[in-house]
Amino acid sequence: DAGVTQSPTHLIKTRGQHVTLRCSPISGHKSVSWYQQVLGQGPQFIFQYYEKEERGRGNFPDRFSARQFPNYSSELNVNALLLGDSALYLCASSSSSASSGNTIYFGEGSWLTVV
């Protein structure tokens, strides 16, 4: 079975540009979450989507947005990139909206470098 897949795996952008990161959850999983992990720190929650609806939003500026499609895949968009947006962006999927009784699975991540 395929796990959580993310694309691209690595990318370099310049300040002010826009980036779109993509995630395909494990087949049958309806919940997708996005996390940002800056080097040397723990991941920070950005968004959670379940059944195409936003279920949670972390403390990130409006430059960050996301959506979930009918096939449960998801996109994370970041506008007006800053140097501080350089990080590993992790996508996680799970079969339900709540953590009780279920495990979440992480993709390999997308490494974003802003120069």
Add this chain to the structure above:
Amino acid sequence: GENVEQHPSTLSVQEGDSAVIKCTYSDSASNYFPWYKQELGKRPQLIIDIRSNVGEKKDQRIAVTLNKTAKHFSLHITETQPEDSAVYFCAASKGSNYQLIWGAGTKLIIKP
């Protein structure tokens, strides 16, 4: 909001010895506590988790304990091996969603 503190930031132990990493959380409503292992350049991998209705859980050389009253939980690794070297993260969440709040991580070094 929830805050998770993790100690120590670096832990160096002799191969074969035990390692203990501790985390405290602030929100008494948190009820799910996973531990992740992250090797350099890789994604976090779930190694063990515990829910608030359980005080202890063990999986071979790894165990987690939870003290709800004190709001802290710990990871115990026995008979450490070189491949245990990595960064370990604790996290906490409530049951309503998957918003995991993560600790800052512990770099575990296993000395041969």
